Amino acid sequence: MANSAQARKRARQNDKQRMHNASLRSTLRTAIKKVIKAVDAGDKAAAQSVYKESVSVIDSIADKKIIHKNKAARHKSRLSSAIKAMAA
Structure with a gap:
């Protein structure tokens, strides 16, 4: 347990930030799904239109450093290739 007032406040801030990040991560997963x-x-x-919406969600979460930019690029690439493979 935090002993000083500063440490208690920092613990509160960390909890709040962790909850916010978890919410954003959940939004990311929903967009991918x-x-x-x-x-x-x-x-x-329909897949292409949903993909366009999801790309902005993925990029915004990567910009906030919730996920790494390379992970965001990997998700976008795999989703795009799945859509392109639909025609074949």
């Missing part, structure tokens, strides 16, 4: 669901449904037009 929406694209995967659209790809599985087989509707390429």
Whole structure:
């Protein structure tokens, strides 16, 4: 347990920030799942529109350093290739 007032405040701030980051991470996962669901449904037009929305979510979370920029790029690349593979 934190002993000083400064340490107690820092613990409170860390808890609040962790909850906020968890919420953003959940938003990221939901955005990715929406694209995967659209790809599985087989509707390429719907998948592309959902992908465009998801890219902005992925990029904004990477900008806030919730995930690394390379991880964001990897997610976008894999989702994009899944959409492109639908035509084949």
